Amino acid sequence: MTNSSEPGSEVREVRLGATRAEGGTREVSYVIGGERDLPFLGNRPDRLLVALEVCDDPRFSPPVVRDYVGDLANNPDEWARAAERTYGADLVRLNFTSTKQRRFDAFGEIATTMDQVLAATIRPLIVEGSSEPELDSEVFRRCGEAGEGERLLLGTAEADRYRSVAAAALAYGHAVIAQSPIDINLAKQLNILLRETGIPRDRIVIDPYTGALGYGFEYSYSVMERVRLAGLAGDADLAMPMISAPADTLSVREVREAAPADRDAMAVAWEFYTAYSAFVAGASIVCVRHPLSVKKLREVLEVNRR
């Protein structure tokens, strides 16, 4: 299964972000994927990335994160700047949580926030657009348009709602997060559907969906492992790098009910171990929400690089 000498049996490379020379405004761009082996078996841990979530509406951010970042939460651009410069994230994952409000219609704000966050950051950007299917069309168009040329990683495409994300990626040159509900066949089918809309394979990143450690993470682990094995065994529709966003980890009971003094530590522990396990399972990018998790993940990746 892991015979990597077979031609074509490698995870496809996906380029994220665009420098000025590449038509964007980022100071760096990243290439993820390219592995010919299982995770941490002589591949390139230097390609593994840690993303920190920034929400445009902090009410939908977990309390433990809100309390930690304080006033930053009210300014997504400042929060994003801190994510890169203070907390050391490889990239920001801008989550338009405002779209979770009932009767959201502030579409103009989406473009404004996009512009501000792009101006405040120097690294590639992940953008989670709409949270509601009926908003998809308006929201993704604005995200895509505001980020034209920046080669964003745009999320999230799902089997029954991928057209708007795909259209935005096609129209404005971005890559797409393709999420399936812990199901390798649906992951593959979605990738085929995306390809049929015209998205090339090297602009798709698989999100197999991730539960929290102790709350079903083993299912995600096993699917990620199988996606990677299938990709290495030559299945081109599964040979994409993976992204993992264990967002549920900060709402598990152990974190919610932790004593105030221990809460940050508990949150970081839960998030760190889940995210790190996702790396071990084969993720190229992990997205976390607590700033201190970034530092811990970066440290452990440094150790692995040596």
Add this chain to the structure above:
Amino acid sequence: MDTVDAAIERGRTALDARMRALVGRLAYADTAYALPVTYAVTGIAVRDADGAREAYRQSGNNLLIACECLMAAGGGVASPYTGFIPDTVLRRLGYTLVDGSVTGLGLLVGTPENPDAAAAVCREMQEKYLLTFLAGGVVEALSGAGVRLGLDYRLVPLGPQSAHGIHFADIIARVAMMFGGVQPGDVQSLLGYAAERAKAFVVAFPGLTDEEIAFVDALRALGIPILAAGGTYEGGAWVPVAPADAVRTGMDLRGIRVTVTAIPIPMACSPAFEGKSIRKEEMYVEFGGGRTPAFELLRMRPREEVKDGAVTVLGPEVDDIPEGAALPLAILVDVAGARMKADYEPVLERRIHTFVNYGEGSWHVAQRDLIWVRLSKDAVAKGVRIRDIGTLLAHKFKLEFPEHVDAVQVTLVTDGQKVREMLPEAREIYARRDERIAGMKDEDVETFYSCTLCQTFAPNHVCVITPERPALCGAITWLDARIAHEISPAGANQPVEKGEVVDAVLGEFLGVNRFVKKASRGEVDRISLYSMLENPMTACGCFECIAAVVPEVNGILIVSRDFPGETPLGMTFSTLAGTIGGGAQTPGFVGISKNYILSDRFLQAENGIVRVVWMPSSLKEELGDRLRAKLAERGMPDLFEKIADEVSAPTIEDLIEFLERVGHPALGMRPLI
């Protein structure tokens, strides 16, 4: 009155003459695609009149190119007309087309005799999520009728003359190049994109000049039908319609459909819930599963007999029964569709299983008259009723098969008397479906089909379906799988090239092995289609029957899902199922469909039907005459009576005694193990 064909000829002559006289520079503002139609068709970025003539010549005098070049030579248009639409705006329009918020494109040209009728056309276009462009007198007529125009209203006034409709063509050309990866000069892929992705039609009102008629007619090359609304155009390939029918006709001709995504039921519905089961303690009500009669049947009906979206429950609802009850159930799904075929019925019917499992509080196993359905207590507490299963199915079929299903109605019968009355008819239909495949042989085809529908439950299981070996669930024959692949080319049924024969008796093929290895993600290297001992096929858990070796008598027993008792092996169906399911290869055991028992290829590596020593009486009875006929054909008319059942041989000791008494041939055959 004049014919369209004559007008086209005069228009062509006039356009040719104007092309010859064309001078000066030609350009549109704010585009990277020069003159887009010309660029897309010829690959030439035209800048001046000479270039235009050269491109026109190279295209074989394509009138769209003449019209575009002539338009680019003229001046712009004043507000409210848009004239040529710049790339940035077009990118947004194309976006709505790709993301599905626009279902298709319409162009209205000419001057309607009745502005209100034209306004009604526009309103219908808006309601059906079509993006409509307007050129010519129709714009003023609509403004006069009080219709609000502009991009925000999805009614785009291109220009005061119908000739401005050429921008409709440059929009399609640019969308194809921007979104469809169509390379300039690649006419074939341009035409392909226009035909399949940019679904468009034209409604022509009266009053077009000869040149405009020639131009509009030239749009047909992009696969765009021309609907003549009003009686002034005759002949040609134009489709005459009453204005009131224009939109429906256009949508039908282009296969444009409007879909709704939210299902109005009080439970979540997503593939995320597909793998969950509802255990007895969690169950509020159940149907079938051996406790009550139950079946499902999907049938094609004429359009007028299907009331789209109608859901009817005949018999008790959840409110009428206590918790933990069992009700009979018939799930009757009637579908209609212009592209629906009766051949597709079993394939769509099999999806009832998937769709019901998508419901957070609903669960479904098996198929046909073996179904077993449950609703959970949680779901019922949240207000879920039996009716909601129907609503779920009605929506899902339209959503998942928009190309084939135009209307769906669902009837759920929970009245035991009625269900029992309907069962024989359903069984007849199942039998007819099974007959269609009868007579086809594995050697007649080069391609088998896979089924990986069950990989959600059994991740490495791959069913290989051949004409003589239906899927082990009994619900998908080779024909069904082929059709399923036609309907959904990226779906769970994929073609499997047989490839070179490794062993004709075992039914081992190189192509099949290659496929299974890939589809099982390396777990299974090789399978024998006709053997239960040498690399038998894996089993998911949906098998209708299990065949198992009985070493003591050198034979094979078959037990079906509906038999609750113990087999002579000392195990029940469910115990055996638990041992061999989940995608494993278990030599000595194999999951099979009932129809496979009657196949000439039935476990031929183990000598087939001659080895069968035991099956439950219900299965014997069901196979009855068909099995007798098969045995007679094989020269063993008396073998039927030599097969034991749970009455004649409940235990292994009884079985040995029975077989010796009747002189079953298996006793004297080469040892199986």
